Amino acid sequence: MVITVFLVLVAAAVGSLSQRHLISVATQSWQKQARYAAYSGVQDGLEHLATDRHWSAPLREVPLSDEGGVEYSVQFDNNLSGSEGRYAPDNVTWIPAGSAYMFSLGVIPNRASEGVAAFAAVVGPQQMKFNHAIFGTERVIVDGSKVRDWDPERVSEGGDLQAHVGTNSNTVLAAHPSSPLVASNGAHIEGELRIGVGGSLDLIADAGASHQGKKISDEAKVLTDIPPFVDVFTMTGTLTLPATPNRTGYIGYLLHPGVYEDVIVPAGATLLLAPVAAERPEGSGQIRALNTYSFQNLTLEPGASIAVQGAPGPGRIPPNDSYPIKVYVRESMMLQGNNTANWNSDTDTPFKAEALQVYFAGNDTRLRASGAPSKLSLTVAGSDLLAELDNVQFYGAVLGKDVRLTNSSLYYDLRLRSVPLEGVGELAIQSLVELPTSMAQISAEAGGMPPAMATKEPERDLPEAPLADWPGPADPPVAQPPTDPPVPPTDPPVAPTDPPVTPTDPPAEPPTDPPVAPDAPHTGNCVDCHA
Amino acid sequence: MRPSRPAGHNLLEMIVAVFIFSFVAIGVVGVWVMHYRTMERANGRLAAQFLASELVEQCVAAGWQGVDHLQESPEVFTLKETVRDVPKEVEYTSEVLVLARTPRLKEVTVKVLWREQGKTGKLEYKTLLAKNG
Numbered sequence: 001m002v003i004t005v006f007l008v009l010v011a012a013a014v015g016s017l018s019q020r021h022l023i024s025v026a027t028q029s030w031q032k033q034a035r036y037a038a039y040s041g042v043q044d045g046l047e048h049l050a051t052d053r054h055w056s057a058p059l060r061e062v063p064l065s066d067e068g069g070v071e072y073s074v075q076f077d078n079n080l081s082g083s084e085g086r087y088a089p090d091n092v093t094w095i096p097a098g099s100a101y102m103f104s105l106g107v108i109p110n111r112a113s114e115g116v117a118a119f120a121a122v123v124g125p126q127q128m129k130f131n132h133a134i135f136g137t138e139r140v141i142v143d144g145s146k147v148r149d150w151d152p153e154r155v156s157e158g159g160d161l162q163a164h165v166g167t168n169s170n171t172v173l174a175a176h177p178s179s180p181l182v183a184s185n186g187a188h189i190e191g192e193l194r195i196g197v198g199g200s201l202d203l204i205a206d207a208g209a210s211h212q213g214k215k216i217s218d219e220a221k222v223l224t225d226i227p228p229f230v231d232v233f234t235m236t237g238t239l240t241l242p243a244t245p246n247r248t249g250y251i252g253y254l255l256h257p258g259v260y261e262d263v264i265v266p267a268g269a270t271l272l273l274a275p276v277a278a279e280r281p282e283g284s285g286q287i288r289a290l291n292t293y294s295f296q297n298l299t300l301e302p303g304a305s306i307a308v309q310g311a312p313g314p315g316r317i318p319p320n321d322s323y324p325i326k327v328y329v330r331e332s333m334m335l336q337g338n339n340t341a342n343w344n345s346d347t348d349t350p351f352k353a354e355a356l357q358v359y360f361a362g363n364d365t366r367l368r369a370s371g372a373p374s375k376l377s378l379t380v381a382g383s384d385l386l387a388e389l390d391n392v393q394f395y396g397a398v399l400g401k402d403v404r405l406t407n408s409s410l411y412y413d414l415r416l417r418s419v420p421l422e423g424v425g426e427l428a429i430q431s432l433v434e435l436p437t438s439m440a441q442i443s444a445e446a447g448g449m450p451p452a453m454a455t456k457e458p459e460r461d462l463p464e465a466p467l468a469d470w471p472g473p474a475d476p477p478v479a480q481p482p483t484d485p486p487v488p489p490t491d492p493p494v495a496p497t498d499p500p501v502t503p504t505d506p507p508a509e510p511p512t513d514p515p516v517a518p519d520a521p522h523t524g525n526c527v528d529c530h531a
Numbered sequence: 532m533r534p535s536r537p538a539g540h541n542l543l544e545m546i547v548a549v550f551i552f553s554f555v556a557i558g559v560v561g562v563w564v565m566h567y568r569t570m571e572r573a574n575g576r577l578a579a580q581f582l583a584s585e586l587v588e589q590c591v592a593a594g595w596q597g598v599d600h601l602q603e604s605p606e607v608f609t610l611k612e613t614v615r616d617v618p619k620e621v622e623y624t625s626e627v628l629v630l631a632r633t634p635r636l637k638e639v640t641v642k643v644l645w646r647e648q649g650k651t652g653k654l655e656y657k658t659l660l661a662k663n664g
Contacts, residue, residue, distance in 0.1 A: 003552065004551060004552055004555045007555045007556060007558075007559045008555060008558075008559075010559060011555075011558055011559045011562040011563075014559075014562050014563060014566045015562050015565070015566065017566065018565065018566040018569035018570060018573075019569075021569065021570060021573050022569055022572070022573050024573075025573040025576050025577050025580070026576075028577075028580060029576070029580050029654070032580065032583075032584055032656065033656060033657075036587060036656055036657060036658040037657075037658075039591070039658055039659075040657070040658050040659035042664070043636065043658075043659040043660055043661035043664040044636065044659055044661070046661040046663065046664050047633060047635050047636045047661045047662075047664075050635060050661070050662070050663075051635075064657050064658075064659075065640075065657050070657075126663065197596045197597065197599075218596075219596045426662070426663050427663060428663035428664075429663070429664055
C-alpha cells in the first residue's frame with residue numbers, strides 16, 4: 001500500500017513537471033510573438049507618421065496576420081510640429097519638439113497574462129551631416145573631374161580617401177544607360193563609391209576613370225525637405241547690386257540678413273554677407289545672431305563674387321562655426337563664370353566652406369556654374385536640386401537630387417564630416433525601449449495605454465545659447481537709428497534700373513512704409529540695420 | 532473454542548494486491564513515457580523557437596532595406612543530440628518570407644518546420660519592418 005501511494009505520488013509529480021515545462025516553453029513562444037507584435041506596432045506607427053506627420057489617432061487591436069492570433073495597439077503623442085518639448089503620458093519619456101512618442105502593445109488575445117509585450121519609442125527626423133563630397137539621391141555624374149579630400153590643417157590634398165561619392169538609386173536611368181553613378185573621361189575619385197540597395201556594383205561605371213576606395217551598395221540618409229526661410233524682413237523685386245561697397249572699409253555690398261526676391265551681382269561686384277546681432281524675438285531682450293538669407297534667385301554675372309568675411313561695424317559678427325552664413329535659395333543660383341565665393345583672393349585660398357552654407361528649398365531648384373573657371377568654397381544641399389558644376393574649383397560638399405560635375409575639381413573639406421545640415425530628413429526611430437513584462441501587463445489591463453510612472457517636475461527646453469563671443473551692442477537695448485543703412489530701400493521694390501544706395505549716395509530717407517509687418521523689423525538691439 | 536486463523540494473506544488478497552500494484556506501476560510507466568515524450572516535444576519546440584527567434588532578430592538587424600537579402604530558399608538545420616548513448620538527429624527547416632505591405636512597410640514571416648515522433652511541428656513568427664525603423 002505504501003509503495004502504491006508512493007508510485008502514485010511520483011507519477012503525479014512527473015506529470016506536473018512535464019506539464020510545467022510544456023507551459024513554460026509555450027509561454028516563451030507567446031511572449032516572443034507578443035514582442036514581435038509590439039515591435040510591429042512601432043514600425044506601423046512610424047509608417048503612419050512618415051505618411052502623415054500629423055497622425056495621432058491610436059491604432060487599436062490590429063491583427064498582425066490575417067489568421068489573427070496576435071495583435072498590436074499603438075498610442076501616439078505627436079509633437080512633430082510642436083515648438084516645445086513635453087512629457088509623454090508615462091510621465092517619464094521626454095518628447096522633444098519636432099518628435100513623436102509611440103507606445104506599442106503586443107498581445108495574444110485570451111493569453112494576455114502570458115503573451116504580452118510593450119515598446120515605447122521616440123520618433124524624429126534624421127539628422128544628416130555633410131558626410132559625402134557629392135551625393136545625389138537619383139544620380140551623380142563625375143565627368144572629367146577629380147574628387148579628393150582636403151585637409152586644411154595639413155594643407156594637403158587627398159590621402160584620406162574620404163571624398164565619398166554616392167547615390168541611393170539602384171536603377172539604370174534611360175538618360176545614362178550605363179549607371180546612376182557615372183565616373184568617366186579621366187575622372188578621379190578618392191573615397192567610397194556608393195549606390196543604392198540592390199544595385200549592382202558593376203553599375204558604377206569606371207570607363208576611363210580611376211578610383212581609390214571601396215565600392216558599396218547601401219542606402220544613405222537623404223534630405224527630404226528644406227523648409228523655406230521666413231523672416232520679418234522681406235524685400236520684393238529685383239535688386240541689382242552696385243559694383244562698389246556701400247560703406248567705407250567694406251569689401252563688398254553688404255546685405256542685411258533677410259528675405260529677398262531676385263538679386264543680381266553684376267560683373268566686378270561683391271555681395272557681402274555677414275551675420276548681425278539683434279534682439280530676437282523683438283522685445284525679449286535676447287541678443288541673437290541673424291545669419292540667414294533667402295533669395296528667390298541669385299545670379300552672379302561673370303566676375304562677380306560672394307564674400308562672407310565679417311564686415312566691420314558695430315553688431316557685426318565674423319562668421320564662425322556657431323554663426324555660419326546660411327543662404328536659402330528658392331529657385332536658382334546661377335554663376336555665370338569667373339566667380340568666387342568665400343574665397344581669399346589675397347592668398348588665392350578658400351575660406352572655410354562651412355562658413356557659407358547654401359540650401360535649396362523648394363521643388364525643381366537649380367545650381368549652375370558655367371563659363372570661365374570659378375573658385376568656390378561652400379556647402380550646397382537641396383532635396384530637389386539639380387546641381388551642374390562646370391569648370392569650377394570647388395571646396396566643400398554638394399548634396400542634391402542630381403549632381404553633375406564636369407571638368408572641375410571638388411575638394412571635400414574634412415572638417416565637414418561633423419557639420420550637420422539644416423532641413424528635414426526622413427523620420428526615423430530615435431530611441432526604442434522595451435518595457436518589462438509586468439508593465440506591459442498593467443498596460444494591457446488598462447486597454448493599451450502606457451502605464452503612468454512617477455511624475456517628474458516638468459523640464460523646460462534650454463534657452464538658445466546666447467552669443468558667447470560677442471560682447472553685445474554698444475548701447476543696448478536702445479534702438480539706434482541707422483546712420484548708414486546697409487540695405488537698399490525696401491519699398492517700393494527696387495527696379496533693376498534703379499541702383500541701390502551706395503555710401504556716397506544714401507537714401508533720402510528710410511522707408512516709411514515697410515513691406516512687411518508694421519512692427520518694423522530689426523529694431524531693438526539691432527545696431528547696424530535699417531529702420 | 533474456535534481454532535485461530537493462520538497468519539498471512541489468502542490468494543484473493545494477493546491477487547487484488549498484485550492487480551493494484553500492477554495497475555499503478557503501469558500508470559507510472561505510462562506517465563514516465565508521456566513525460567519523456569512531452570520533454571522531447573518541448574525541447575524540439577524550444578530549439579525551433581530559438582532558431583526562429585534568431586532569424587527574426589537577423590531580419591530586424593538587417594532592417595527594411597537589407598531584409599530582402601535574407602529571403603532565401605528554405606534552409607535545413609540538423610540538431611544532433613545523444614541521450615543515454617543513443618544518437619538522435621532532428622531536422623529543422625527554416626524559411627524567411629518578405630512581403631511588401633506598402634512601399635515603406637514590409638512584413639517578415641519566419642517559419643520553422645521540424646519532424647518529431649512522426650508528427651510535423653510548425654512555428655511561425657511575424658513582424659513588420661518600416662523604412663528607417
